[in-house]
Amino acid sequence: MRPMSTTSSKTPLSHIRNFSIVAHIDHGKSTLADRLIQSTGGLAEREMSEQVLDSMDIERERGITIKAQTVRLHYKANDGETYVLNLIDTPGHVDFAYEVSRSLSACEGSLLVVDASQGVEAQTLANVYQAIDNNHELVTVLNKIDLPAAEPERIKEQIEEVIGIDASDAVLISAKTGLGIPDVLEAIVTKLPAPKSEGGETAPLKALLVDSWYDTYLGVMVLVRIIDGTLKKGMTIRMMGTDAKYSVERIGVLTPKMVAMDALGPGEIGFITASIKEVADTRVGDTITEDKRPTAKALPGFKPAQPVVFCGLFPVDAADFEDLRSAMGKLRLNDASFSFEMESSAALGFGFRCGFLGLLHLEIIQERLEREFDLDLIATAPSVVYKLFMTDGTERELHNPADMPDVVKIAEIHEPWIRATILTPDDYLGGILKLCQDRRGIQIELTYVGTRAMLTYDLPLNEVVFDFYDRLKSISKGYASFDYQITDHKEGNLVKMSILVNGEPVDALSMMVHRMAAEKRGREMCEKLKELIPKHMFKIPIQAAIGGNVIARETISALRKDVTAKCYGGDATRKRKLLEKQKAGKKRMRQFGKVEIPQEAFIAALKMGDE
Numbered sequence: 001m002r003p004m005s006t007t008s009s010k011t012p013l014s015h016i017r018n019f020s021i022v023a024h025i026d027h028g029k030s031t032l033a034d035r036l037i038q039s040t041g042g043l044a045e046r047e048m049s050e051q052v053l054d055s056m057d058i059e060r061e062r063g064i065t066i067k068a069q070t071v072r073l074h075y076k077a078n079d080g081e082t083y084v085l086n087l088i089d090t091p092g093h094v095d096f097a098y099e100v101s102r103s104l105s106a107c108e109g110s111l112l113v114v115d116a117s118q119g120v121e122a123q124t125l126a127n128v129y130q131a132i133d134n135n136h137e138l139v140t141v142l143n144k145i146d147l148p149a150a151e152p153e154r155i156k157e158q159i160e161e162v163i164g165i166d167a168s169d170a171v172l173i174s175a176k177t178g179l180g181i182p183d184v185l186e187a188i189v190t191k192l193p194a195p196k197s198e199g200g201e202t203a204p205l206k207a208l209l210v211d212s213w214y215d216t217y218l219g220v221m222v223l224v225r226i227i228d229g230t231l232k233k234g235m236t237i238r239m240m241g242t243d244a245k246y247s248v249e250r251i252g253v254l255t256p257k258m259v260a261m262d263a264l265g266p267g268e269i270g271f272i273t274a275s276i277k278e279v280a281d282t283r284v285g286d287t288i289t290e291d292k293r294p295t296a297k298a299l300p301g302f303k304p305a306q307p308v309v310f311c312g313l314f315p316v317d318a319a320d321f322e323d324l325r326s327a328m329g330k331l332r333l334n335d336a337s338f339s340f341e342m343e344s345s346a347a348l349g350f351g352f353r354c355g356f357l358g359l360l361h362l363e364i365i366q367e368r369l370e371r372e373f374d375l376d377l378i379a380t381a382p383s384v385v386y387k388l389f390m391t392d393g394t395e396r397e398l399h400n401p402a403d404m405p406d407v408v409k410i411a412e413i414h415e416p417w418i419r420a421t422i423l424t425p426d427d428y429l430g431g432i433l434k435l436c437q438d439r440r441g442i443q444i445e446l447t448y449v450g451t452r453a454m455l456t457y458d459l460p461l462n463e464v465v466f467d468f469y470d471r472l473k474s475i476s477k478g479y480a481s482f483d484y485q486i487t488d489h490k491e492g493n494l495v496k497m498s499i500l501v502n503g504e505p506v507d508a509l510s511m512m513v514h515r516m517a518a519e520k521r522g523r524e525m526c527e528k529l530k531e532l533i534p535k536h537m538f539k540i541p542i543q544a545a546i547g548g549n550v551i552a553r554e555t556i557s558a559l560r561k562d563v564t565a566k567c568y569g570g571d572a573t574r575k576r577k578l579l580e581k582q583k584a585g586k587k588r589m590r591q592f593g594k595v596e597i598p599q600e601a602f603i604a605a606l607k608m609g610d611e
């Protein structure tokens with residue numbers, strides 16, 4: 001007898017649909033996914049947490065999806081047949097484009113969700129093109145038609161014009177009220193193709209390793225998509241990329257609750273556990289086969305996601321160093337794209353040099369370390385990866401401005417460039433053009449989508465990692481959308497700018513800048529630091545320098561001995577306030593030689609204002 005929790009497997013291919021949802025952030029992907037789960041009975045209403053698919057707290061708070069997950073739904077269609085629908089969730093943010101692409105490769109179709117009041121945005125484009133690249137069939141879904149501002153007919157035209165796909169039969173829904181959800185389910189069955197399998201269920205096993213994560217109870221879990229053959233419990237599998245062998249312990253699907261299975265057949269998606277020690281032992285994109293009867297040819301693999309932004313993370317309190325190391329180790333268990341190695345800074349002591357997929361990824365990790373592990377951290381200026389071509393013919397990568405070799409030994413410095421797509425209401429176009437121009441951007445294209453401008457710019461990533469996105473949002477009052485991809489490395493006239501406080505270089509503030517922008521940036525940094533560093537008993541010079549050349553300078557004047565002297569003794573409240581202010585200022589300071597620098601000064605100094 002089989003245990004009760006086990007479901008029999010191997011749905012015929014014709015009755016399987018594997019799909020993703022692609023959308024711009026906030027267009028309602030998670031709300032729609034919840035509705036689909038709810039209306040197919042995957043979870044009883046009371047079990048629905050607000051957003052079932054976004055399982056991590058921070059994701060929920062920020063309303064973004066980070067880790068791709070999957071659910072298996074059972075749907076009885078109008079033709080009377082019951083279908084298995086596998087939804088693979090994809091992250092919506094530009095930093096995680098790589099995860100989007102690997103999730104898409106496990107399915108045959110996508111729901112393209114567009115907010116019927118907002119229309120096509122930058123990430124709609126980026127994500128839909130990725131789906132098209134993966135040969136996906138698309139079902140267009142216009143969401144939020146309950147909103148008075150919804151204009152489904154206009155948005156249909158816009159989709160046809162901008163994306164170039166037929167949107168005449170788009171499904172109109174409100175994921176919020178549930179309107180139109182049955183039509184979405186029906187469209188998934190009738191418009192998206194069933195998976196294909198050349199070999200069928202008796203062929204040698206060929207499965208795609210889609211994702212892996214660490215579960216506290218079950219250990220490493222691997223999400224697989226079966227292409228050919230049958231994956232069974234107890235089978236000895238081999239990962240063709242790493243040549244590692246494992247015995248399959250558990251097979252299951254997420255509904256979204258875990259349900260055990262005996263086997264998975266062609267076209268199916270599920271997870272396995274196999275006593276794999278670390279997530280790092282699994283390689284996303286790898287082909288899984290049966291050890292004793294392997295498939296002849298592996299699937300084309302993915303290239304691993306490369307960190308593109310690096311920064312140093314240091315504990316404010318040196319005693320927290322070991323805690324920081326262990327917290328980072330824990331986060332890495334589930335996030336192989338986050339890397340770290342020990343670093344020591346003259347200014348900040350011991351910490352870690354960390355690599356991230358992008359700025360949002362950096363922020364999320366920093367926030368999780370501070371919140372979940374209760375650590376106070378100082379982050380240094382984010383840096384992109386530069387390629388250094390040395391005069392002796394060798395090539396090396398520079399992740400940290402502090403490691404910059406002697407300039408006379410460098411022949412050329414190359415920096416990464418991106419191609420950015422920006423969609424904005426016409427009113428803000430002027431401001432955005434100026435921002436792109438100030439950041440060394442090269443305009444590639446400017447077209448119109450209705451009343452909105454669509455801009456394509458090539459920009460050095462170095463100019464984007466600081467606060468480009470924040471600036472873009474503030475210039476456009478939040479209306480502009482932005483997406484990018486890294487294109488190539490190009491030679492740049494780059495120099496390392498150091499900041500000296502009271503004659504001592506503060507290594508955590510040094511950064512790579514373009515020669516032409518160095519003076520302006522140096523001046524801004526000095527001015528900001530002048531505001532942010534409290535007065536001391538002596539004069540403090542603040543200087544920006546390239547090599548031995550000082551390019552900007554400010555001086556913080558010396559403090560009068562008694563801060564309350566000006567109060568003439570009379571006003572007691574004012575006196576107390578001043579003293580309190582002074583006391584508060586003592587918190588989270590770092591000592592640099594004789595000077596104390598408040599932590600906020602680092603963060604603020606690294607965000608350069610344009611105006």
Ligand SMILES: Nc1nc2c(ncn2[C@@H]2O[C@H](COP(=O)(O)OP(=O)(O)OP(=O)(O)O)[C@@H](O)[C@H]2O)c(=O)[nH]1
Pocket residue numbers: 023024025026027028029030031032063064065091092143144145146147173174175176177
């Ligand atoms: N009025 C209205 N609001 C909706 C509808 N669908 C979603 N929303 C709201 O739109 C916001 C964004 O919805 P989400 O489902 O979180 O968007 P998302 O696309 O999953 O966002 P990411 O997870 O960041 O990719 C939420 O505040 C939803 O409540 C709808 O049909 N009508």
